[in-house]
């Protein structure tokens with residue numbers, strides 16, 4: 386199994402403690418998920434961890450969006466969160482239906498998505514709000 390680096394780095398900081406803490410937690414959950422995969426954990430454990438990851442992501446998006454209420458383009462951000470959850474739901478269904486080779490693709494998808502989303506979208510949105518408040 387290839388080695389995927391799942392580490393939260395300071396360049397991912399958006400500057401709001403609760404949000405940064407949750408982003409860090411998502412990285413931890415994903416790292417644990419991947420460690421379990423590498424250890425050859427069974428489908429039940431993997432499915433449970435996937436479920437956990439989605440629950441945390443869902444709760445995180447809610448909190449993040451509550452912080453971004455004042456942003457004029459929140460709807461676009463919400464749509465990106467929604468698309469992510471939808472994609473994860475599809476992964477989960479396919480995985481549970483027997484496509485277990487999907488698990489590594491899920492990790493790759495989530496880590497790429499998190500990096501791209503936090504750097505390209507979250508940081509920009511929080512910066513916009515900060516600028517508007519100045």
Ligand SMILES: [Fe+2]
Pocket residue numbers: 449462466502506507
């Ligand atoms: Fe976001």
